[in-house]
Amino acid sequence: MDKIAVTGATGQLGSRVARLLAEREVPQRLIVRDAGRAPSLPGAEVAQASYEQGFREALSGVSTLFLVSGHEGLHRMAEHRAAVRAAAEAGVDRVVYTSFMGAAPLASFTFAREHMETERLIADAGLRLTSLRSTLYADVAPHFVGADGVLRGPAGRGRIAWVARTDIARLAAEVLLDDAHAGQVYDVSGPEAIDFDETARALSAVAGREITYHAETEAEARASRAGAEEWEIDGWVGSYLGVATGEMSVTSHTIEFVTGRRPWTFPEFLQAEPEAWRHLAP
Structure with missing residues (x-):
């Protein structure tokens, strides 16, 4: 079996993918910034590298790369360009990339625009792309709630199909193991779209306290983040x-x-992974 490289193996998503591959005895190389933090998994090698330093060498002999997008920030696209260039130079054949739903040049979510650009970089480099365009993680929703129990943001009455990292990891493991997914762009979501009022009610039900949603205007939202x-x-x-x-x-x-x-579903996720919302409990 060809070797798979997994990036982000010390993070919440990459570590789940690496464990699933290990359970299936898949040869893999975990590429991490700090080898001391890498999970110890049977059949897994560890290579210490970043997207901008040592990445080409870390990909030697790898045919398929699970590329977890870099941390959101000013320098993420520079990191992605370096990673894609290194993958192409190392002879990687296919990249499974963690993109974002609605990735497009004019997406409302500015980082979704970067995901679109990264998809193009991968394709332009001659690498076969499998793009996993996920919606927002269910795992982060509880962290949108303020200390006062209010979830604030300019989401209006819009709906979102929250998706759990656990489910994305299951998908990623299957996609990595089947070359038939090369060239595919997948929307990745939970099974139902709910609004933020429903999200708040689901959080209230498990946390044992009232959590509400306040639909801000865009101006209010920007003012609330003044200083960033x-x-x-x-x-x-x-x-x-x-x-x-x-x-x-x-x-x-x-x-x-x-x-x-x-x-x-979002309520099922909350029941299955209480550590995600335990900080909200009184």
């Missing part, structure tokens, strides 16, 4: 605007179709 850098404000506000416009309301059957199992 402009790119950060644009990204934070844009994530909510993408919900308001319907760009994140798509419900896709991708996870169930590929894995044979339906992904969790």
